[in-house]
Amino acid sequence: xxxxxxxxxxxxxxxxxxxxxxxxxxxxxxxxxxxxxxxxxxxxxxxxxxxxxxxxxxxxxxxxxxxxxxxxxxxxxxxxxxxxxxxxxxxxxxxxxxxxxxxxxxxxxxxxxxxxxxxxxxxxxxxxxxxxxxxxxxxxxxxxxxxxxxxxxxxxxxxxxxxxxxxxxxxxxxxxxxxxxxxxxxxxxxxxxxxxxxxxxxxxxxxxxxxxxxxxxxxxxxxxxxxxxxxxxxxxxxxxxxxxxxxxxxxxxxxxxxxxxxxxxxxxxxxxxxxxxxxxxxxxxxxxxxxxxxxxxxxxxxxxxxxxxxxxxxxxxxxxxxxxxxxxxxxxxxxxxxxxxxxxxxxxxxxxxxxxxxxxxxxxxxxxxxxxxxxxxxxxxxxxxxxxxxxxxxxxxxxxxxxxxxxxxxxxxxxxxxxxxxxxxxxxxxxxxxxxxxxxxxxxxxxxxxxxxxxxxxxxxxxxxxxxxxx
Amino acid sequence: xxxxxxxxxxxxxxxxxxxxxxxxxxxxxxxxxxxxxxxxxxxxxxxxxxxxxxxxxxxxxxxxxxxxxxxxxxxxxxxxxxxxxxxxxxxxxxxxxxxxxxxxxxxxxxxxxxxxxxxxxxxxxxxxxxxxxxxxxxxxxxxxxxxxxxxxxxxxxxxxxxxxxxxxxxxxxxxxxxxxxxxxxxxxxxxxxxxxxxxxxxxxxxxxxxxxxxxxxxxxxxxxxxxxxxxxxxxxxxxxxxxxxxxxxxxxxxxxxxxxxxxxxxxxxxxxxxxxxxxxxxxxxxxxxxxxxxxxxxxxxxxxxxxxxxxxxxxxxxxxxxxxxxxxxxxxxxxxxxxxxxxxxxxxxxxxxxxxxxxxxxxxxxxxxxxxxxxxxxxxxxxxxxxxxxxxxxxxxxxxxxxxxxxxxxxxxxxxxxxxxxxxxxxxxxxxxxxxxxxxxxxxxxxxxxxxxxxxxxxxxxxxxxxxxxx
Numbered sequence: 001x002x003x004x005x006x007x008x009x010x011x012x013x014x015x016x017x018x019x020x021x022x023x024x025x026x027x028x029x030x031x032x033x034x035x036x037x038x039x040x041x042x043x044x045x046x047x048x049x050x051x052x053x054x055x056x057x058x059x060x061x062x063x064x065x066x067x068x069x070x071x072x073x074x075x076x077x078x079x080x081x082x083x084x085x086x087x088x089x090x091x092x093x094x095x096x097x098x099x100x101x102x103x104x105x106x107x108x109x110x111x112x113x114x115x116x117x118x119x120x121x122x123x124x125x126x127x128x129x130x131x132x133x134x135x136x137x138x139x140x141x142x143x144x145x146x147x148x149x150x151x152x153x154x155x156x157x158x159x160x161x162x163x164x165x166x167x168x169x170x171x172x173x174x175x176x177x178x179x180x181x182x183x184x185x186x187x188x189x190x191x192x193x194x195x196x197x198x199x200x201x202x203x204x205x206x207x208x209x210x211x212x213x214x215x216x217x218x219x220x221x222x223x224x225x226x227x228x229x230x231x232x233x234x235x236x237x238x239x240x241x242x243x244x245x246x247x248x249x250x251x252x253x254x255x256x257x258x259x260x261x262x263x264x265x266x267x268x269x270x271x272x273x274x275x276x277x278x279x280x281x282x283x284x285x286x287x288x289x290x291x292x293x294x295x296x297x298x299x300x301x302x303x304x305x306x307x308x309x310x311x312x313x314x315x316x317x318x319x320x321x322x323x324x325x326x327x328x329x330x331x332x333x334x335x336x337x338x339x340x341x342x343x344x345x346x347x348x349x350x351x352x353x354x355x356x357x358x359x360x361x362x363x364x365x366x367x368x369x370x371x372x373x374x375x376x377x378x379x380x381x382x383x384x385x386x387x388x389x390x391x392x393x394x395x396x397x398x399x400x401x402x403x404x405x406x407x408x409x410x411x412x413x414x415x416x417x418x419x420x421x422x423x424x425x426x427x428x429x430x431x432x433x434x435x436x437x438x439x440x441x442x443x444x445x446x447x448x449x450x451x452x453x454x455x456x457x458x459x460x461x462x463x464x465x466x467x468x469x470x471x
Numbered sequence: 472x473x474x475x476x477x478x479x480x481x482x483x484x485x486x487x488x489x490x491x492x493x494x495x496x497x498x499x500x501x502x503x504x505x506x507x508x509x510x511x512x513x514x515x516x517x518x519x520x521x522x523x524x525x526x527x528x529x530x531x532x533x534x535x536x537x538x539x540x541x542x543x544x545x546x547x548x549x550x551x552x553x554x555x556x557x558x559x560x561x562x563x564x565x566x567x568x569x570x571x572x573x574x575x576x577x578x579x580x581x582x583x584x585x586x587x588x589x590x591x592x593x594x595x596x597x598x599x600x601x602x603x604x605x606x607x608x609x610x611x612x613x614x615x616x617x618x619x620x621x622x623x624x625x626x627x628x629x630x631x632x633x634x635x636x637x638x639x640x641x642x643x644x645x646x647x648x649x650x651x652x653x654x655x656x657x658x659x660x661x662x663x664x665x666x667x668x669x670x671x672x673x674x675x676x677x678x679x680x681x682x683x684x685x686x687x688x689x690x691x692x693x694x695x696x697x698x699x700x701x702x703x704x705x706x707x708x709x710x711x712x713x714x715x716x717x718x719x720x721x722x723x724x725x726x727x728x729x730x731x732x733x734x735x736x737x738x739x740x741x742x743x744x745x746x747x748x749x750x751x752x753x754x755x756x757x758x759x760x761x762x763x764x765x766x767x768x769x770x771x772x773x774x775x776x777x778x779x780x781x782x783x784x785x786x787x788x789x790x791x792x793x794x795x796x797x798x799x800x801x802x803x804x805x806x807x808x809x810x811x812x813x814x815x816x817x818x819x820x821x822x823x824x825x826x827x828x829x830x831x832x833x834x835x836x837x838x839x840x841x842x843x844x845x846x847x848x849x850x851x852x853x854x855x856x857x858x859x860x861x862x863x864x865x866x867x868x869x870x871x872x873x874x875x876x877x878x879x880x881x882x883x884x885x886x887x888x889x890x891x892x893x894x895x896x897x898x899x900x901x902x903x904x905x906x907x908x909x910x911x912x913x914x915x916x917x918x919x920x921x922x923x924x925x926x927x928x929x930x931x932x933x934x935x936x937x938x939x940x941x942x
Contacts, residue, residue: 032590033548034541034578039591042536042606049537065513066520070505071580071611071627072564077504090570093543095580097565098615098626107505109542109566109580119503120510129793135513140542140611144569155569156542322600 008335010277015221016149022271023150025335026280036148036155040264043336046288047267048158052138054190054286055160055262058182064134064162069116071140072107077115081240084114087207091144093155109142114208114233114259117163118241121255125165127246131255132175133165151268152225152471159263165255167247169234172256176232179260180213183228191270192283192385193217194393195227196419196466198444203428209259210234216443216466219272222399222417224443224468227269230260268471273392274360280337281360283388284381291317291377292338294329297346302354302370306344309374315381334359339384340377360384360391406455409467413438419468421446423461425454440467479806481748486692487620493742494621496806497751507619507626511735514807517759518738519629523609525661525757526631526733529653535605535633540587542611543578548586552711555585558678562614564626580613585679585704585730588634589712592726596636598717602726603646604636622739623696623942630734636726638718640705643727647703650731651684654699662741663754663860664688665867666698667890667937669915674899680730681705687914687937690743693870693888695914695939698740701731739942744863745831751808752831754859755852762788762848763809765800768817773825773841777815780845786852805830810855811848831855831862877926880938884909890939892917894932896925911938 008025011018023029028044040048056066072095079085092108110116117135124130138160148154162179166172180197187193196216205212209231217227235254238244244252274281284290291310295303303319310317318338320329326343333341343355354373356365358380365380367373399418403409409420420440424430431442433456443466450461479496482489494500499515511519527537543566550556563579581587588606595601609631619625633650637643651668658664667687676683680702688698706725709715715723745752755761762781766774774790781788789809791800797814804812814826825844827836829851836851838844870889874880880891891911895901902913904927914937921932 030591030594032541032587033545034543034587035545037541037543039541039587040539042538045537045539048539066516067513068511068516068519068629070503070508070510071613072505072508074504074506092570093566094568095564096567097577099561099563101615106568116503116505116510120501123501142542144572158539 008277008279011220018277019268019272020150022275022279026337028267028280029150036145038148038150038154040158043288044267047270047282047286048264050286050288051190051266052160055182055186056138058186059136059160059162062134062178062182064136064164067135067137068139069110069113069120069137071110073110073113073115074105074107076105077119078108080115080118081208081237084208084237088112088143093142093144110139111141111143112259112261113137113139113161114163114237117259118237118243121165121238122241122243125243125245125255128167128248131165131167131245132171134162134175135164136160136162149268149471151264151271157263157265159261162258162260164258165238165243166257167245167253167255169256172234172258173232176211176213176230176258176260179258180215180228180230183215183230183260183262187215187217187227187266187269188389190283190285191266192285192389192392193227193269193273194389194396196444196446198446198466200229200444201428201431201442201465203431204442206231208233208236210236214444216419216468217269217273218396218399218419218468219269219471220395221272222468224419224470225265225269225272226470227266228260228262231258233257233259272471274388275337278331279335281388282337282339284339284385287337287339289316289318289336289338290340290381291315292333292336292341293317293319293344294326294333294341295319295321295344296326299344299346299349302344302349305370306342306373309371310377313374313378315374315377330357339381342373356380358384360388404452404455409434409455410438413440417469419443419466421464421466422455423450423452424463424465425457425459426462427454427457427459430454430456434467438467440469442466443468443470479748479750482691489748490739490743491621493746493751497808499738499751500621507616509619509621509625511629514759515738518741518753518757519735521757521759522661522737523631526653526657527609529657530607530631530633533605533649533653535607535635538606538608539610540581540584540591540608542581544581544584544586545576545578547576548590549579551586551589552679552708555679555708559583559614562616564613564615581610582612582614583730583732584608584610584632585634585708588730589708589714592636592709593712593714596714596716596726599638599719602636602638602716603642605633605646606635607631607633620739620942622735622742628734628736630732633729633731635729636709636714637728638716638724638726640727643705643729644703647682647684647701647729647731650729651686651699651701654686654701654731654733658686658688658698658737658740659860661754661756662737663756663856663863664698664740664744665860665864667915667917669917669937671700671915672899672902672913672936674902675913677702679704679707681707685915687890687939688740688744689867689870689890689939690740690942691866692743693939695890695941696736696740696743697941698737699731699733702729704728704730745859746808749802750806752859753808753810755810755856758808758810760787760789760807761810761852762786763804763807763812764788764790764815765797765804765812766790766792766815767797770815770817770820773815773820776841777813777844780842781848784845784849786845786848801828810852813844827851829855831859875923875926880905880926881909884911888940890914890937892935892937893926894921894923895934895936896928896930897933898925898928898930901925901927905938909938911940913937914939914941
């Protein structure tokens with residue numbers, strides 16, 4: 001019983017180690033000899049499959065279509081948009097040989113696919129009738145990161161990247177915010193993450209974008225996780241690639257572009273928000289297996305009954321019928337984060353009840369009538385989903401600060417993590433100074449009224465901004 | 472009307488050109504500046520998504536779990552199994568730089584993932600309790616091909632690769648054949664392909680496998696398409712990687728392995744079997760859009776009615792309400808291969824009927840009662856599915872030959888394509904000679920009684936084998 005839990009460092013002691021322990025002990029990931037990459041194991045991949053399934057339906061409902069672009073980008077194609085190549089060239093993996101032949105032009109493994117989409121758009125966009133184009137791609141990308149942590153930072157990332165083209169800036173901006181909202185709703189409603197949304201500063205925006213919007217989640221330790229971005233490109237890329245369309249008024253115009261993406265990083269966000277010292281905790285709506293049944297003693301008849309009920313109600317479950325002790329199985333179910341475990345014991349049944357245990361708060365629920373267990377489970381899953389969100393929200397709120405004075409800012413930052421809201425002049429110099437003094441970077445500009453001066457330079461403030469340390 | 476069709480070369484004139492024309496005109500693929508790769512456009516990708524959806528459910532039903540292995544393989548890892556590396560090293564893409572830093576050890580983009588799975592299996596397999604391991608991966612692989620043709624041969628391939636480990640050779644062999652059967656059933660029942668299944672010769676088997684089983688489809692022009700393979704590895708890889716498990720009898724044993732895969736090449740197989748000079752023809756069960764409705768005149772009320780019926784019956788459709796002429800729309804629907812088009816015309820409706828047109832044989836079906844159109848469509852889709860299979864089977868059977876004499880073999884081969892069945896001694900020398908004389912390679916060894924000598928060397932035959940040219 002203890003051995004599983006003992007191997008997980010307490011998060012209060014070493015959060016980074018706790019995180020890696022949970023990822024490994026819950027069988028989400030493994031390492032290999034491929035430095036900087038991870039293996040996503042079946043249980044981890046099933047979480048990703050659930051995420052993909054929900055998001056893909058949402059994207060399609062809004063008219064998006066999936067495509068598949070090449071994995072490799074020739075250097076000359078990457079070079080077309082100046083800011084973009086400067087942002088990405090230092091961190092791409094270069095293919096220089098095909099078999100034993102040196103390539104005439106080296107190619108990088110896509111770090112993102114704006115350039116590939118733009119080259120294609122130049123060919124297929126001719127008329128206003130061709131717009132909007134609403135494409136999405138589920139793909140693997142590579143960025144040559146120096147440090148690696150499972151799901152958070154690795155050289156290979158699974159993600160989706162939406163790329164859309166519109167006749168007007170207004171339509172493109174609407175799309176940028178529409179998709180940001182899809183991410184926000186998904187993270188709140190499915191992942192139970194109380195996220196903050198806003199716009200990135202000039203310094204932090206995507207290489208080549210005009211505006212970058214972001215989903216900022218706060219982890220249990222108060223550190224930020226950028227958990228999805230949506231970019232408005234204006235016509236920068238379209239101009240660089242010479243994309244034009246004949247509008248209704250018979251003149252040639254340049255279309256306006258967006259891109260937006262989320263990655264397997266969301267799994268890291270889930271873990272660092274909800275999990276605890278016993279292991280993984282998963283919001284029921286995204287958990288691959290909702291219920292773990294642990295039979296104790298001769299209960300085959302009752303087990304069949306429960307399985308029938310769950311099958312009929314389409315509730316995923318697994319039965320732990322290994323030869324381990326019940327205590328060991330309980331601990332195992334906790335490490336894996338199954339939202340509910342059913343302790344289906346002969347003695348309990350003879351005494352007229354069965355025990356459910358909620359993973360989120362370990363509360364025990366006695367079910368007197370086995371016929372009713374399905375309804376109790378549905379209600380409990382629903383309550384767990386809400387409780388996880390509320391608990392995360394409460395914790396986050398204790399680490400949200402608002403200051404007007406720079407000494408106060410530095411004082412909070414030196415005492416720990418969290419998000420600190422300030423008025424800001426809009427100058428990168430002040431943003432850089434905060435980073436240098438405190439290690440905190442701007443998270444996002446939020447849509448709130450400015451009511452004071454920038455605490456760093458004392459000049460008139462233009463924006464309200466959150467700062468925080470980040471993964 | 473003509474312009475779409477005119478751009479498609481007749482398949483009788485130039486089959487290769489016809490094929491590329493259909494792929495492009497039906498908006499399945501496009502090219503980019505990335506030599507050797509293709510863009511899979513939304514309509515092409517939707518076909519792949521349907522294939523993935525059906526197969527993924529089948530795999531999971533049989534207990535397989537999806538994982539994600541790294542994209543890159545360090546050279547030393549690829550080198551562990553000798554036959555395997557000799558088979559693949561000449562055709563891999565090598566990554567030599569990460570950003571501006573030269574890598575200490577170069578890495579290839581996976582051409583297949585046996586080595587990655589084996590390294591992982593060595594870590595996670597300890598006991599007989601850990602077996603069988605039934606993993607599958609949906610992934611992009613890269614093989615540096617010299618020639619490229621959409622879906623058939625390209626440097627980047629979308630595929631799935633199953634990799635399983637078993638306690639005994641018997642179980643592993645059963646798995647090899649079980650998955651071969653899954654492929655065969657899928658291709659017959661969904662893709663309407665009358666495939667031949669069998670075992671590859673020593674010469675043609677997968678690099679590192681003990682036995683390779685194959686699905687061989689014959690294209691309209693009589694050329695073979697290897698449309699899926701399933702490999703039994705014995706314990707070759709497991710030994711090379713030092714994978715062992717403690718069996719029930721408390722001794723250390725080496726497990727037995729399989730792998731199996733199908734790719735986007737199946738889309739090429741669909742096209743080259745069923746499509747015609749008017750464009751794409753798709754079996755209804757795999758077609759992303761089953762019905763195309765073309766309104767002619769003021770029919771908005773009837774259009775709503777038909778849409779309602781199709782929505783309720785969960786039949787996918789699209790309405791062509793562009794400002795093109797009906798004739799142009801008919802041709803467009805034919806190029807795209809929608810199994811049924813509905814010509815919803817005011818005049819026809821006033822005369823008491825509506826016309827459906829089957830894409831496969833262009834037969835017109837008059838529907839007198841619009842309320843009944845859903846049932847007619849369901850029956851017609853079902854009939855199209857069956858007809859396509861039967862038509863493909865009939866055509867294939869006209870190009871199946873069986874010969875006992877080598878002159879007869881050469882005579883058939885010099886007059887055209889097709890599959891020629893012979894008795895074979897089992898020696899690679901005879902296989903090579905046939906290749907040299909006729910350009911035909913062995914397709915597969917089939918499970919039929921041997922009744923004569925090898926026509927090449929006149930020695931005693933061991934096997935019945937099909938030969939044919941291949942894509």
